[in-house]
Amino acid sequence: MRRKYVRALSTTALAAVMVAAAGCQDAGDGGSTEAEACGGKIAIFGAFTGDNAGLVIPSLNGAKLAVKQHNAAKPDCKVTLQEFDTQGDPAVATPFASQIAGDASFLGVIGGHFSGESDATMPVYQAAGLAMVSPSATRIDLTQKGNTSFFRVVGHDGTQAAAVATYLKAQSAQKVFVVDDGSAYGAGITAELGKALGPLVVATDKIQERQSQFDATVSKIKSSSADYLFYGGYTREAAPLVRQMRAAGVTAKFIGPDGLYDPAFPEGAAGGAEGAIITCPCLPADKAGGTFAADYQKEYNIAPGSYGAEGYDGAKVYLDAFDAGKQTRADILAFVKSYDKQGVSKYIKFDAKGDVDPTKVVIWAYEVKNKQITALQELKVS
Amino acid sequence: MNFDELFGHFGQHTVDGLSKGAIYALIALGYTLVYGVLRLINFAHSEVFVVGTFAVLGAWTAFGLQDNPGAGQAILFLLIGLVAAAVASGGTALALERIAYKPLRKRNAPPLVFLITAIGLSLVLVEILGLLLPRLVGGVFPTLFGRERQIVGMPTLIEQKALITIGDTAITNVQAIVFVSALLMMAALDWFINRTRYGRGVRAVAQNPETAALMGVNQDRVIMLIFVLGGVMAGAAALLWSVRFGFTQSSLGFVLGLKAFTAAVLGGIGNLRGALLGGLFLGLVEVYAATLYTSAWEDVVAFVVLIVVLMFRPTGLLGESLGRARA
Incomplete structure (x- = not known):
């Protein structure tokens, strides 16, 4: 019984020392700044x-x-x-x-x-x-x-969505199918784009984060015979979605916002993302x-x-x-x-709200080519 | 409510649902086999499946698979993938049993300890695949993993083509392969459990471990056998997943495992044929729900259906026990 006590106590003490040491290290990092x-x-x-x-x-x-x-x-x-x-x-x-x-x-x-x-x-x-x-x-x-x-x-996404809408109209898109992942970001930018595109949006669908199988969404895209698919969301869902869409023979062009500007998007889609357009309010390097x-x-x-x-x-x-x-x-x-x-x-x-001047914002379109994200052209906001 | 889409292409959605459910059913077998014999929910089974997908990825990369190879090569790569996945998944399942569950059983640990061990093992495996594997193997195959925990794509083994077209319902070659292979695997397992000597041992231990031991059945060996069988089925599911969807990720197992477990419960956990029925049923319900509403609702509808089914049949569609499985 007593041995158990000792063992428990010493374990606790050891843990405490380790935590304290870790704490000291952290404090040590910032410690060099006093005085001056x-x-x-x-x-x-x-x-x-x-x-x-x-x-x-x-x-x-x-x-x-x-x-x-x-x-x-x-x-x-x-x-x-x-x-x-x-x-x-x-x-x-x-x-x-x-x-x-x-x-x-x-x-x-x-x-x-x-x-x-x-x-x-x-x-x-x-x-x-x-x-x-x-x-x-x-x-x-x-x-x-x-x-x-x-x-x-x-x-912000208002500017980016406007740029995407202008781009799609310039490409004379007739039917746009929009899908989003329900996240704060994905649903937000998709709603902005919907407002800007108006009647060009033929149908919509929502998927969930961490979803892997997209049969139902792919069927809906097929039925809509859309010529563009806009996906508002991140890489994890976009990569399998675009791959399954292509495997099922959907030829609609794929376009997505900056959430997809991630090397994992073309890698995860293993060739399925070729030709996809990614827009981003970020400059080419x-x-x-x-x-x-x-x-x-x-x-x-x-x-x-x-x-x-x-x-x-x-x-x-x-x-x-x-x-x-x-x-x-x-x-x-x-x-x-x-x-x-x-x-x-x-x-x-x-500005007073915390945004940069919208006229200084530049939006670029990138294209997936040979599994690389390459700069395509600068987009006009309106 | 998109009734036009659902009923306009009802046949297509049914085909999609069945091929989706076939993979759930194969994974569900692992839960059901272990539960039938040990009354243990092996929550780490979803990671046994993910290990299989990584094994397929590794084997295909090592043997230099390119997109859309010819038919002969495709069959060869299917076999290579099957062997790699079956060995990796079966081995992982066996290792889990030997390292984690057996010592607990020897000390008569209460069921809750098994449960929390299973959940812990699941988390450990996820991080091994997500953090450790890219660091260890990344040096040999630098293009394979990208950064840690990243989603990774695989080459296309078989290009999807419509195999049979009835009206506007197209059954693709890949869907047919997934569905037929899953059925064959399950038929083989069913035969093994119901018709062979080893299977008799499994059923005996499931019914009454003490009596089985008295009759000379080696309980330890039976338990190892069911873990390996469940693992091999998960490996087969991993191969079919790789052919159909062609990607994997360390955290892939969580959602799939949950669905497969649901399928097992829906069909009657511990019942092999129930796992098949539950998996197909769940796949169909999900695709119908995602079509009628959006994919955001498919889980809600699937679980409402589960609850309703369990209200009327508390032991699942086909009832529970492996030993007394209805023939």
């Missing part, structure tokens, strides 16, 4: 693993690159970037938000990367007075809920300003995909705030609000 009033700690959250991570990883890498360059240029003014992997799930993002908000050493937040997780965590950050700068959350109403601490360096594309290529040995430049810009906003000597959440929030500077992706200046 510069530098600080920011959090970045998003889907760094999971079904749709391919869309988000370039943004994380872009932000890391910005911080690395900053720290190399100003070694005694170190900025720490801490990652929180939400797998894109709002339910995972919320506890992280409480943790970040409760830790006074965090002075700003980059994220969320998806609309659902941004929507779920906005109130928490708002209450804590923390600024959020999102590189890629595009749902239109995120900035229209009276929230004063949410900003995004990317165009070689069009980004300055030496960004070259620096990114050098650092990660791969071209920046979706939102690499936007992630860089998101981090840059905070780095500039630290360089301007801002050291409290309130000062940094005020600094972000009045930010007014050319970024690598576009000119960055937020």
Whole structure:
């Protein structure tokens, strides 16, 4: 009996020591900043693993690159970037938000990367007075809920949907079938597109997240004899959908928004995605300003995909705030609000709601060719 | 409510539903076999299936399968895939039994311990496939996995073509292969359980383990046999899945496993023929529901149907026990 006690106690003690050690390590990361009033700690959250991570990883890498360059240029003014992997799930993002908000050493937040997780965590950050700068959350109403601490360096879905509608009309599409996945992002952009296309939409369908078999949807697309299929959602469902559609002999052109800008989309569809069009309010890498594309290529040995430049810009906003000597959440929030500077992706200046100037937003169409996502053309918004 | 679509192409939706249900039925066999003998729900069985899909992917890649090979090659790759999937899935199922369940059984652990072990094993396997496998194998086949937990596509083995067309209902070659192979596998299993000496042992242990032991049936061997049989069926399902849908992912098993388990309960868990009936029934209900409303509603309708069926037949469509399976 006594032996059992001792064993239990020592296990508990060991666990406590390990937790304490882990805690010390974390604290150690940000510990180098006291005394000199510069530098600080920011959090970045998003889907760094999971079904749709391919869309988000370039943004994380872009932000890391910005911080690395900053720290190399100003070694005694170190900025720490801490990652929180939400797998894109709002339910995972919320506890992280409480943790970040409760830790006074965090002075700003980059994220969320998806609309659902941004929507779920906005109130928490708002209450804590923390600024959020999102590189890629595009749902239109995120900035229209009276929230004063949410900003995004990317165009919203209203602009993107308008560009898709203009493109489809220019291609003289006659019958468009629209499908969405019911997510905050997918349903949002699909509804916007529906408004813009009006009677061109011949039929609609909804699928669920994590669905794998699409017989019923494919049959409906066949019956509608549509010439275009628009899918609002992410890679995980789009890849099997487009593959099953092609296998069943549907020839309608496939078009989807930035949620599909992920190398896993053509890989997962194994050839089925050839010729698919992906639109994105993100610049092709070689069009980004300055030496960004070259620096990114050098650092990660791969071209920046979706939102690499936007992630860089998101981090840059905070780095500039630290360089301007801002050291409290309130000062940094005020600094972000009045930010007014050319970024690598576009000119960055937020309006009262937190959106960038719509005339500065550029939407590009990409095409899947030989399982690669390649830039096709810039899209006009109207 | 899209009645026009549902009744306008009713035959087509029926064919789609049956081929969808055939895969559920094959996976459901694993749940039903183990439950019939051990009264244990092996929740890790869905991952046994996913291991099979990764084995097919690995074998096809290793032997250099390209899109749409000729008929001779296609048959060869089907066999290679079947062997790889059956060995991997059967082996995984057997390993689960030897490593996790057998020690628990030796200590007479209560049923809840088995249940939570099964759920834990399922999570462990998902992460092994999602995180560990890309790191270990990614070096050998760099193009195979992409990043961690990513969805991965497979080459097209058989191009879908209409095989039989009745009115505007087309049965494709792939659907026919899936459906017929699933039926053949199940007929073979049914024969094995009902007509062979080993099958008699399985039925004896299912009916009364103590008496079976007294009569000289080796209980441990019977239990290993049912895990392997369930695993092999899951491996066959994995091959058919790969031919029909051509993709896999570490987290694929959760939804499919849930559906297959539902099919097993619907047909009467522990009953082999019930698993077939339940799987086909569930596949049909899902496709009809997704056509009538949208796919977002298919699970809701499927589970409402399950609850209604269980209200009137609490032990499932064909009743429960493996030992007393109706002939």
